[in-house]
Amino acid sequence: MTYDDDIDDATGDNRIQILAQRMVDTLLTLVRRGNRLAFGTLVIVVVVCLGGFALGIAALSDGMETVWIIFGGFGAFVAIGSVGLAMFRLWVVTTLGASLVSEVERLIAGDPRSERVVIDTVEASDGVQDQSAMVMSRQFFAMSDAVGTAGQFAALSVALRSVTTFPLLMLLATVITIGFAGLGFLFLLGILL
Numbered sequence: 001m002t003y004d005d006d007i008d009d010a011t012g013d014n015r016i017q018i019l020a021q022r023m024v025d026t027l028l029t030l031v032r033r034g035n036r037l038a039f040g041t042l043v044i045v046v047v048v049c050l051g052g053f054a055l056g057i058a059a060l061s062d063g064m065e066t067v068w069i070i071f072g073g074f075g076a077f078v079a080i081g082s083v084g085l086a087m088f089r090l091w092v093v094t095t096l097g098a099s100l101v102s103e104v105e106r107l108i109a110g111d112p113r114s115e116r117v118v119i120d121t122v123e124a125s126d127g128v129q130d131q132s133a134m135v136m137s138r139q140f141f142a143m144s145d146a147v148g149t150a151g152q153f154a155a156l157s158v159a160l161r162s163v164t165t166f167p168l169l170m171l172l173a174t175v176i177t178i179g180f181a182g183l184g185f186l187f188l189l190g191i192l193l
Helices: 012-059 062-094 097-110 112-127 133-147 151-192
Strands: none
Touching: 012 062, 012 097, 012 112, 012 151, 062 151, 097 112, 097 151
């Protein structure tokens, strides 16, 4: 079903309201999926990073132990913090529901090109509803370009920034966690041998 099928009978302001509500519904669906993914990622990141950190403390001695505490602690903090930041940003989006609808309506009413971008974003997101939050978040990059950095769409800017930076924050946490897993394995071998 396309956007045009949904609003055959709608005109003017009603059409804008329908499109704005559909856009926000799509965004909130993505946010819910992102939160589920981020929670699972957080559990894995905490276990692997803290485990690797503890193994490093146990395996190293003297000056290297101090260096590991500083650099390993910083790495663990960044990995866990990036997932925490992503989850916090997505939580903020869930509190902006009503203001998001009104800002999308104002965006569409104020610029006909923005309406096309919103339609394209909604339809592209409808096509990937069964896919992951990471895949769905790509659809919102064009939308963030249409909104820009102007202060008149504060809630929409926050929501789009939260959704579009989510994959980068998850990637950062994943890369650091893989590093901790590898180092943790090496530290475990050092302890056992």
